Amino acid sequence: MLTLSSKDNINIKNTVKLLNNAKFRRKTGLFVAEGLRVCYDAFLSGADIDTVFATQGALDKHPEKIGELCEKSDRAFIVTNEIFSHISDTQTPQGVLCVIKTLDKVTEFDKIKNGGKFIALENIQDPNNLGTVLRTAEAFGVSAVVVTSDCCDIYNPKVVRGSMGAVFRLPFYTVSGIAQFLSENPDLTSYAAVVDKDAEPITNISFAKSSVAVIGNEGNGLTESAVNACNHKITIPMGGKAESLNASAAASIIIWEMVK
Amino acid sequence: MLTLSSKDNINIKNTVKLLNNAKFRRKTGLFVAEGLRVCYDAFLSGADIDTVFATQGALDKHPEKIGELCEKSDRAFIVTNEIFSHISDTQTPQGVLCVIKTLDKVTEFDKIKNGGKFIALENIQDPNNLGTVLRTAEAFGVSAVVVTSDCCDIYNPKVVRGSMGAVFRLPFYTVSGIAQFLSENPDLTSYAAVVDKDAEPITNISFAKSSVAVIGNEGNGLTESAVNACNHKITIPMGGKAESLNASAAASIIIWEMVK
Numbered sequence: 001m002l003t004l005s006s007k008d009n010i011n012i013k014n015t016v017k018l019l020n021n022a023k024f025r026r027k028t029g030l031f032v033a034e035g036l037r038v039c040y041d042a043f044l045s046g047a048d049i050d051t052v053f054a055t056q057g058a059l060d061k062h063p064e065k066i067g068e069l070c071e072k073s074d075r076a077f078i079v080t081n082e083i084f085s086h087i088s089d090t091q092t093p094q095g096v097l098c099v100i101k102t103l104d105k106v107t108e109f110d111k112i113k114n115g116g117k118f119i120a121l122e123n124i125q126d127p128n129n130l131g132t133v134l135r136t137a138e139a140f141g142v143s144a145v146v147v148t149s150d151c152c153d154i155y156n157p158k159v160v161r162g163s164m165g166a167v168f169r170l171p172f173y174t175v176s177g178i179a180q181f182l183s184e185n186p187d188l189t190s191y192a193a194v195v196d197k198d199a200e201p202i203t204n205i206s207f208a209k210s211s212v213a214v215i216g217n218e219g220n221g222l223t224e225s226a227v228n229a230c231n232h233k234i235t236i237p238m239g240g241k242a243e244s245l246n247a248s249a250a251a252s253i254i255i256w257e258m259v260k
Numbered sequence: 261m262l263t264l265s266s267k268d269n270i271n272i273k274n275t276v277k278l279l280n281n282a283k284f285r286r287k288t289g290l291f292v293a294e295g296l297r298v299c300y301d302a303f304l305s306g307a308d309i310d311t312v313f314a315t316q317g318a319l320d321k322h323p324e325k326i327g328e329l330c331e332k333s334d335r336a337f338i339v340t341n342e343i344f345s346h347i348s349d350t351q352t353p354q355g356v357l358c359v360i361k362t363l364d365k366v367t368e369f370d371k372i373k374n375g376g377k378f379i380a381l382e383n384i385q386d387p388n389n390l391g392t393v394l395r396t397a398e399a400f401g402v403s404a405v406v407v408t409s410d411c412c413d414i415y416n417p418k419v420v421r422g423s424m425g426a427v428f429r430l431p432f433y434t435v436s437g438i439a440q441f442l443s444e445n446p447d448l449t450s451y452a453a454v455v456d457k458d459a460e461p462i463t464n465i466s467f468a469k470s471s472v473a474v475i476g477n478e479g480n481g482l483t484e485s486a487v488n489a490c491n492h493k494i495t496i497p498m499g500g501k502a503e504s505l506n507a508s509a510a511a512s513i514i515i516w517e518m519v520k
Binding site: 139253 | 388392395396397398399400401402422424463496497498499500504505506508509512513516519520
């Protein structure tokens with residue numbers, strides 16, 4: 001394998017750009033997964049690996065798994081520790097990173113016609129929240145996650161890492177807006193999650209067979225247009241002093257109540 | 261108010277050190293809160309404000325609230341935008357930051373004797389997770405949060421921000437370890453959250469009047485010693501493919517089931 005030791009190498013430059021630039025990810029159809037576990041998850045999920053970067057230390061430690069990644073990839077490079085730190089998004093790099101081709105999961109959304117439980121996210125901005133929602137949704141067997149196009153990019157490295165590989169396995173679907181999505185899927189019963197004492201407490205809800213819970217932005221919640229487009233307004237009753245929950249905490253409780 | 265425009269000013273240097281260095285926070289008994297909402301939350305909660313830093317822009321926008329903060333503080337400075345970026349931990353600084361005296365909440369833990377629902381966290385490392393757990397615990401009226409001393413520092417700026425002010429209001433208690441804490445509080449019924457199909461499903465549990473749910477490290481879960489010290493092993497049944505939940509997602513569901 002070729003050893004790269006220059007930050008000016010085009011493969012290194014492009015990887016850094018993929019880490020930091022959502023437009024470049026969309027343009028190239030590539031994204032970055034870092035860490036042996038996440039990369040190997042991608043491999044097991046049948047993801048199409050473009051490039052593998054590994055340090056000699058990582059290769060010595062995990063020769064078999066990294067070998068499998070390299071075999072499956074279009075190209076593979078050994079990089080110095082210094083270069084690896086340069087392309088890494090983590091504080092304690094493990095020395096394995098893959099550039100992976102994005103998946104077009106749009107077609108999988110026809111599952112909706114056969115019934116299922118869905119989560120739709122409107123304008124979620126924090127990659128940690130998005131990653132956590134994907135991971136939780138997969139853990140509880142949610143059918144797919146719908147994200148509006150103004151959400152944080154699903155291929156942001158923090159989302160990929162936080163989702164613990166769910167991004168490779170869980171179908172997701174990008175839509176321009178909640179209202180349009182719901183109007184195109186009239187068989188779904190929709191539940192808008194709001195902070196409103198007059199909304200139906202989630203404890204009273206039996207979620208319909210084909211249903212979607214809709215969760216809004218961290219600071220502002222759902223837009224009025226999204227709330228109005230939904231069949232029901234639901235709320236998580238809170239006994240304490242705080243006025244709202246973190247979006248991923250709210251999503252975790254809603255997914256749990258929806259699916260349990 | 262004095263305007264500071266040098267990074268070498270001792271107040272600026274110490275603030276940067278407080279942001280980045282947990283030992284320095286412990287040594288000085290000071291920590292940093294950033295953003296008008298978090299700072300004003302601290303003020304409303306009766307926190308003891310050491311220093312206020314504000315940009316002229318922020319002062320022009322929110323003269324009354326920043327004025328109240330300044331009145332309550334030992335000292336206050338106007339800083340240039342450049343200096344503010346230097347002491348800020350956020351990507352889009354709002355121009356208000358306070359240095360606040362840490363609270364000694366240990367004494368409040370005698371509440372435990374009167375019954376209550378508690379969350380105990382062992383070796384939680386991610387400040388986003390810790391902040392979310394504090395915020396969720398406050399929202400649902402948890403009596404106090406117990407953290408082992410190897411958890412991420414509760415005064416880490418990301419925890420302070422993520423907790424949305426819960427860190428100023430919710431009693432918390434730092435302990436050396438779970439086993440010792442439980443042995444010192446024998447009236448508490450303790451529930452270890454584990455990923456184990458043989459543990460009791462959380463859906464079957466009626467949490468005792470005085471009880472504590474114990475949640476472990478992001479990667480490794482609870483230590484064996486913590487699990488063995490607990491009265492019960494509980495688990496969140498999952499129907500999907502993922503093998504575990506993010507620690508804050510698990511905590512959100514456990515708090516919800518414990519308190520609802």
